[in-house]
Amino acid sequence: MEKEETAKMTVTGATNNIPVTETWMRKHRLLYDGATRHPFILSIRQGSVDFSSFKRWLVIGQDYIFVRSFVPFVASVLVKSCKEPNNESDMEVLLGGMASLADEINWFKKEASKYHVSLTSVVPQNANVTYCRFLESLTGQEIEYPVAMTAFWAIESVYQQSFAHCLEEGGRVPQELQETCERWGNEGFGAYCNSLRDIVDRSLQKASAEVISKAEVCFLSVVEHEVEFWNMSTGDA
Numbered sequence: 223m224e225k226e227e228t229a230k231m232t233v234t235g236a237t238n239n240i241p242v243t244e245t246w247m248r249k250h251r252l253l254y255d256g257a258t259r260h261p262f263i264l265s266i267r268q269g270s271v272d273f274s275s276f277k278r279w280l281v282i283g284q285d286y287i288f289v290r291s292f293v294p295f296v297a298s299v300l301v302k303s304c305k306e307p308n309n310e311s312d313m314e315v316l317l318g319g320m321a322s323l324a325d326e327i328n329w330f331k332k333e334a335s336k337y338h339v340s341l342t343s344v345v346p347q348n349a350n351v352t353y354c355r356f357l358e359s360l361t362g363q364e365i366e367y368p369v370a371m372t373a374f375w376a377i378e379s380v381y382q383q384s385f386a387h388c389l390e391e392g393g394r395v396p397q398e399l400q401e402t403c404e405r406w407g408n409e410g411f412g413a414y415c416n417s418l419r420d421i422v423d424r425s426l427q428k429a430s431a432e433v434i435s436k437a438e439v440c441f442l443s444v445v446e447h448e449v450e451f452w453n454m455s456t457g458d459a
């Protein structure tokens with residue numbers, strides 16, 4: 223084995239046949255599950271969630287604010303992807319992501335009017351403000367493509383896997399939250415997350431050890447922000 227390869231392996235723990243994202247998932251499983259199996263998510267799955275005005279305000283109002291900040295971040299990733307070699311399929315996947323965000327924004331508006339949540343007067347909670355700032359910090363030109371892509375994949379995947387878990391056999395999702403769970407937990411969204419993951423793994427194959435470890439740190443930050451996002455459901459975040 224070449225010296226350089228050995229160094230790379232030490233940093234990432236990756237071997238030739240295990241994708242980097244898979245090594246992260248194994249290494250950080252507990253933390254990751256802390257997000258996808260958060261007590262709030264489990265309460266949705268078990269049907270014990272109290273979908274009172276406060277929870278609606280969280281799932282609709284706070285997430286609407288998050289998604290609005292997510293759009294410029296995704297746009298910045300799209301711009302980066304255009305400068306990558308062999309970018310055609312990346313661009314298409316990211317454009318698809320943009321289209322689904324447009325759809326999401328409409329859905330939030332529809333839900334908001336159904337439940338009489340005023341989207342323009344929702345005040346972002348601290349955890350949300352911090353998360354949105356984190357997204358903004360990742361839009362700069364100096365952020366490498368694999369690092370930004372890692373954040374993008376992690377943000378979408380945590381959400382997809384959380385809501386997919388609610389829909390798995392044995393769940394008792396309340397009727398009013400069924401559509402929410404299906405929106406992010408459906409198989410198509412899962413396939414989209416896998417495409418994002420493949421882009422991350424491919425872009426990391428060519429990356430330096432420094433970029434790979436930056437991407438790993440970024441992955442961990444996303445998971446922590448997701449946990450904090452759901453911690454808002456207890457009202458003392």
Ligand SMILES: Cc1ncc(CO)c(N)n1
Binds near residue numbers: 451
């Ligand atoms: C907090 C949060 N994370 C991820 C997503 C996925 O789009 C979302 N809508 N909200």
